[in-house]
Amino acid sequence: MSKQTQGATQPAPLLDRSDVRVKHAHGVGESLRAFVDRIRAGDLGSLPVIVGLIIIWTVFASLNPVFLSADNLVNLLFDCSTVGVISLGIVCVLLVGEIDLSVGSMSGFASAMLGVLWVNEGWPVLLAIVAAIVVGGVIGALYALLLNRLGMPSFVSTLAGLLAILGMQLYLLGSDGSINLPYGSPMVNFGQLMIIPAVVSHVLALLPGLAIVVLGLRTRERRRAARLSAPSLGGLLARAALITLFLELVVAYLDRGRGVPLMFGVFLGLTVAMNYALTRTRWGRSMNAVGGNREAARRAGINVRRIYTSAFVLCAALAALGGVLTAARLASASQQAGSGDVNLNAIAAAVIGGTSLFGGRGSAWSAVLGIIVIQSIASGLTLLNLSSSLRFMITGAVLAIAVIVDSLARRSRVTHGRA
Template sequence: MSTTTTTTAGGVKVVKPTVSSHIHDYWGRVRGGDLGSLPAVLGLIILCLIFGVARDTFFSSLNFANLFSQGAQYVFIAMGLVFVLLLGEIDLSAGFASGVCGAIMAILLTNHDWPWYGAIPAAMVTGIVIGFVLGFLVAKFGIPSFVVTLAAFLAFQGILLKLLGGGKNISINDTFVLKLANGNLSVAISWILTIIAIVGYAAAQLNQVRSRAARNLVTDPIGIVAMRIAGLAIVLLVATALLTQERSINPVLNSVKGVPIVAPIIAVFLVIWTFILSRTTYGRHVYAVGGNTEAARRAGIPVDRIRISVFVIGSFMASVGGILAVSRANSVDPNTGGSNILLYSVGAAVIGGTSLFGGKGKAINAVIGGAVITVIDNGMGLMGYSSGTKYIVTGLILLIAASVDALARRRAASTGNR
């Protein structure tokens, strides 16, 4: 039995959970099937320990920095797919959509001498248009998203080939674009942004407690809030300390240190989408439609608009992933966005804790799942395993994640915690 203390605020009795009762209630939700990202976090820790023991270089500052650029495309596409999956839909075209958007940017930069501040928005607008068309076909024509996006998956491969003249490789030399996935912040700015992130998170957490307390709502124990803040602070401080170390083979000729630029980009999008899903009416509508479409429609929620919007967000984030992929490769070719990009991106969202059945998921799931996918790919590469072995292991982990999701839903249904 969880224990709480009660106080009186303005004549209204308010229940204030203690740290122990909060932990007890959380454990009860986990046992009831509400696992969230817990399996992915535990899996990530175990994988890091395994690879760290097997290869000393895994925990090196150079390899740690490489993980960000290596997994950026998966993470950004997965963030968009979270919105699509929340409605129980799927987008099989996200990988090649990112390739098409990346190609648009590269062509405008190289062949038409556009500046980066024109080419990048053009690529993003392309993603938005793609998402609107896909969403419109699904919402207004009632075509299953699997069919629509499978058709788009095939069509975008052809469009990419047409854009690249049948298979050419277009290189880019815009320094701003190249730095997005390959550049680093200065040591000073790295530490400044880290401190700002910690202070900002602490302020947001404490403000939430104050706001809920002012409305006589149940708040999380201050001890739990303090542990969250301390946990994030430790992670960010340790990561920044590692990333600000010199990691160049020849620092005299070329010093390389500082947080990769792609890291704060991921953080900004994570904050934006987390805020939208958790603090806005739109976010509540997305969860409502994903949980029960008919009930949402009867409640007056514009279901069709919500459906179109999630595909727009999905393809927009695919465009961001495409931009980062082109930046990392310094070029675009017919394979950009192809190969295992889509499968890894869907896997990142699902492994991170987003349900394939709709109604359950967060933006952070894409980041955690993307980290798992990237660590597997990176760690097994350091250990010398073939691509075939990496695919098998990643597939097994994805299957385990989907099985955990299905079992958790069954458990939640049996305990009434849906």
């Protein structure tokens, strides 16, 4: 057989395996070593918050076994949904290296709009909700305009917005200071009682594993077509099976109580949509590029102003939606809505969950992980009948630790050339 015939029968070398200086993991042992190397290089991902969550749950469960009861976890998920939606918007602005300090006031103003339009003015509830979200988006666009056209730092513009929106909230509520939503209405039932049917919950728990398989197979085909190495099919199926088993066990445990809250299902649905947009669309890649290096993104042809606008509009709109969910949860719109620690919890959830304050690194799942940490602390201290002052101090300490870990990881990535 000639050399030409032998060359024709041999498969073409993979492009990403042709450089002998680059290490590639083969087998379970080498994959574990590669994972450890990524951790040492500062690529931590969600590992710190998962470890922290395990520690928090272990401590509170040992002090009060009721903490891990199905009914308490269901209530915890209800409480996570309202601020969690707001935190999703914070992830967007942090990704581009900006901040929005008015999300708390925006949520309170949206709840006041819902009460006035629905209860006082007699608007259909869906139309009142849409109006509140649209107004939130308009305010977000105003922040982007001040940044893009006048160069006003977002810290300053949103701080001014916090005060102005709070004033509008007080004006709408008037001297009464609160508006009670119709108790027993579908809106209030959604915020307090509605549970996803058990059968539906188990079916939905299968979807993430199915999505991993479908998207993984698609990625394998595209990488093979581009002559790049692809993840093994066995590893893909194992990952999908483990995630599916975990979710099914969680759903089964929650069904021992009231079940999975519909409000939390909506929150997870928004998270999945946001995660897809950030990881698998051109817009999402542009968000990360602008947050990583604005000038480089501009020179690469990205419309930086449009990206900033989309981030602020999404943040304010999600803050308004969070305010609507809060009104449904509390069955009222009051002057206290959106005040207190809403800003703290929304921003802290995104940062604790793994979104970098320096921009360019983060995930929609940061909001989910972060708000579960914060609400777990609040729930655990409540069950122990401890002062709320401890909740603020512990949450502040956890936030400080998260920022320190992020700073050290960023420094490590720079040292290892991974920044």
